Amino acid sequence: MKVILLQDVKGQGKRGDVVDVNEGYARNFLVKKGMAEIATATKLNDLKQKQAAADFHRAEEVKATRALAEEIKGKTFTVKLKAGQGGKTFGSVTAGNISDALKSGGYDVDKKKIQLSAPIKNVGVYEVDLRLMEGISSKIKISVESE
Numbered sequence: 559m560k561v562i563l564l565q566d567v568k569g570q571g572k573r574g575d576v577v578d579v580n581e582g583y584a585r586n587f588l589v590k591k592g593m594a595e596i597a598t599a600t601k602l603n604d605l606k607q608k609q610a611a612a613d614f615h616r617a618e619e620v621k622a623t624r625a626l627a628e629e630i631k632g633k634t635f636t637v638k639l640k641a642g643q644g645g646k647t648f649g650s651v652t653a654g655n656i657s658d659a660l661k662s663g664g665y666d667v668d669k670k671k672i673q674l675s676a677p678i679k680n681v682g683v684y685e686v687d688l689r690l691m692e693g694i695s696s697k698i699k700i701s702v703e704s705e
Contacts, residue, residue: 559584561594562605574605620691626665627696630688634699635659641704645681651702656686659700678702 559581563571567588571577576597579588588594595601637655639647657669673687681702688696 560597561588562597562601563588563594565593567593574609576602576605620694623691623694627688627690627694630660630665630667630698631696632698633663634683634701635663636701636703638703638705641681645704647679647681647702647704649679651678651684651700656700660698 560576560578561584563573563575563577566572570579570588577594584594584596589596635656637651637659639649639651639655641647651674653669653672653674656672656674657667660667667688667690671689673689675687678684678700681704684700684702686698686700688698690696
């Protein structure tokens with residue numbers, strides 16, 4: 559019997575998968591507990607349409623993220639921190655500081671997507687990686703200045 563899984567079922571599949579299981583297992587366990595529904599032609603068609611819509615939205619998101627990565631690539635953003643003599647800052651530049659600098663420049667990038675290879679603790683210009691999405695990354699420059 560074919561069923562559409564409504565949630566992940568260990569040993570059977572993930573949510574949205576169409577799987578073939580024994581009729582007793584389907585009726586007495588999966589359907590009864592709300593983990594699956596019997597796959598009729600209309601439900602299969604609805605599932606196919608939902609998956610097509612989800613794929614379209616995912617493709618649009620990837621397209622927008624790639625455009626953002628190209629637009630932001632190589633730009634310089636300024637972060638101001640208190641610094642002592644010799645350019646040593648009080649504290650270090652965090653991903654949150656860089657995210658705020660990007661927001662002030664008109665780009666909304668989450669701080670979790672900013673990859674710092676080492677703490678930035680001196681005044682100067684540094685290159686920072688942005689991992690915007692799996693497979694999509696960009697490099698920007700951060701200019702750390704004294705307040």
